[in-house]
Amino acid sequence: MAPYLEVLQDENANDFLSYEKPKVADSFDFERKNLAVATDLVRAALVTEVNNIDHDVCDAGDEDSFFVADLGEVYRSYQLWMEKLPQVHPHYAVKCNTDVEVVKLLGSLGVNFDCASKTEIDTVLGLGFDSLRIVYANPCKTNSFIRHARNVNVNLTTVDNGQELHKLKKFHPECDILIRIATDDSTAQCQLSTKFGCSLNCAVDELLPLCKLLQLNVVGVAFHVGSGAKDFDSIYRAVKEARYVFDRAEQLGMRMTVLDIGGGFERESFDKSSEMVNLSLNKFFPSTYTEQNGIRFIAEPGRFMVANSFTLATHIIARRDLNVEGMEAMIYINDGVYGNLNCILFDHQHPTAKVLKHDGEVYFEDNTRTETTDAKRKEFSFSIWGPTCDGLDCVSTKMILDANVQVGDWLYFSNLGAYTSAATTSFNGFSSRANVKYVMLATLP
Numbered sequence: 039m040a041p042y043l044e045v046l047q048d049e050n051a052n053d054f055l056s057y058e059k060p061k062v063a064d065s066f067d068f069e070r071k072n073l074a075v076a077t078d079l080v081r082a083a084l085v086t087e088v089n090n091i092d093h094d095v096c097d098a099g100d101e102d103s104f105f106v107a108d109l110g111e112v113y114r115s116y117q118l119w120m121e122k123l124p125q126v127h128p129h130y131a132v133k134c135n136t137d138v139e140v141v142k143l144l145g146s147l148g149v150n151f152d153c154a155s156k157t158e159i160d161t162v163l164g165l166g167f168d169s170l171r172i173v174y175a176n177p178c179k180t181n182s183f184i185r186h187a188r189n190v191n192v193n194l195t196t197v198d199n200g201q202e203l204h205k206l207k208k209f210h211p212e213c214d215i216l217i218r219i220a221t222d223d224s225t226a227q228c229q230l231s232t233k234f235g236c237s238l239n240c241a242v243d244e245l246l247p248l249c250k251l252l253q254l255n256v257v258g259v260a261f262h263v264g265s266g267a268k269d270f271d272s273i274y275r276a277v278k279e280a281r282y283v284f285d286r287a288e289q290l291g292m293r294m295t296v297l298d299i300g301g302g303f304e305r306e307s308f309d310k311s312s313e314m315v316n317l318s319l320n321k322f323f324p325s326t327y328t329e330q331n332g333i334r335f336i337a338e339p340g341r342f343m344v345a346n347s348f349t350l351a352t353h354i355i356a357r358r359d360l361n362v363e364g365m366e367a368m369i370y371i372n373d374g375v376y377g378n379l380n381c382i383l384f385d386h387q388h389p390t391a392k393v394l395k396h397d398g399e400v401y402f403e404d405n406t407r408t409e410t411t412d413a414k415r416k417e418f419s420f421s422i423w424g425p426t427c428d429g430l431d432c433v434s435t436k437m438i439l440d441a442n443v444q445v446g447d448w449l450y451f452s453n454l455g456a457y458t459s460a461a462t463t464s465f466n467g468f469s470s471r472a473n474v475k476y477v478m479l480a481t482l483p
């Protein structure tokens with residue numbers, strides 16, 4: 039066991055080193071007991087940063103919103119995946135959060151990668167990971183990106199229509215191909231099958247014969263049940279359909295060896311979703327069949343790996359008092375839907391704001407609270423707005439906070455690791471990249 043890192047990129051690192059560092063546990067349960075301590079570490083990082091900012095004299099940019107990333111939480115996600123689905127090799131969906139420390143950590147643990155563009159491929163390769171660890175999981179690709187994939191030796195991709203097969207034949211004929219089939223993702227937080235994935239008929243009647251005709255290496259099937267999936271029966275149906283495609287491929291003399299079960303997993307529902315994966319694989323891809331045919335399982339989890347590991351801190355830049363029953367004021371913060379809270383628009387998230395620091399007092403959750411401090415805390419309603427001039431830039435029409443917050447106070451949003459920093463804009467000239475302070479309470483193997 040060698041230590042990976044305690045705190046990265048933080049000049050106040052020593053403040054955190056006094057924490058007792060437990061060894062990484064063999065089981066997830068043991069790790070769970072240490073979560074309070076990990077929360078302390080996040081708290082220390084938030085408070086240290088916020089205390090260093092004097093809004094009266096700081097330079098523009100010094101008081102920007104920032105993240106605290108708990109890499110230990112990423113590690114715990116990885117551990118949980120390996121515990122529940124050890125036979126399914128995860129390829130982290132880089133699009134979800136392209137933070138290089140996250141990508142480095144997951145890669146160093148043996149997690150592979152799902153890339154959807156040239157830049158994502160280059161990010162992974164730039165960190166020194168082998169191109170053969172990448173699945174280029176975007177069924178509709180720019181010609182030049184396909185040529186780039188061939189040049190850098192990325193040799194596994196997904197396809198869901200005939201035109202793409204012709205493009206691959208022209209630009210990357212040696213590439214291994216996974217046929218992406220559509221799923222029923224109607225109840226997912228973000229539906230993907232409205233855009234990608236072919237019907238079962240198309241897969242077996244059009245694409246398989248075309249692969250054969252073009253002499254392309256079709257090696258398996260991919261699907262995605264939607265990001266933030268809620269209906270795990272769709273996993274069962276998709277695995278069943280995938281097996282049907284495997285069987286038809288065999289009848290056509292093509293041997294399939296890879297099943298890619300995509301993403302859509304969340305930590306909160308992983309007991310159920312992983313159980314459904316195991317049940318479906320056991321039924322439709324039993325070990326006798328997979329061993330005989332050398333079949334391997336892969337997945338493309340994004341949200342699962344990072345959602346819970348990032349906390350966003352923002353401060354209140356302006357406040358408009360209201361004479362409205364049940365609503366204290368409109369508050370304006372220095373991040374919004376054009377920045378790291380773009381997940382409200384693009385990912386259908388509803389992030390919860392909490393008070394981080396008000397009137398010099400730290401409110402961040404947990405064990406520092408006493409009955410006296412709690413007694414002072416009442417409920418106040420606010421609408422929360424981002425910093426741009428667009429009326430669409432609304433973070434919440436009603437959020438209840440436990441302080442009557444004022445300009446200069448800080449708020450925080452937990453669980454903002456997925457589909458946040460990856461999709462920011464610089465609209466209105468606001469900074470698009472937030473600083474990240476890293477903490478980690480774990481010793482890696």
Ligand SMILES: Cc1ncc(COP(=O)(O)O)c(C=O)c1O
Pocket residue numbers: 131134152175176230262264265266300301302303338339340341342
């Ligand atoms: C092809 C593909 N794979 C994986 C993912 C990651 O999904 P999730 O973050 O829900 O695990 C996505 C998300 O859009 C995707 O489009």
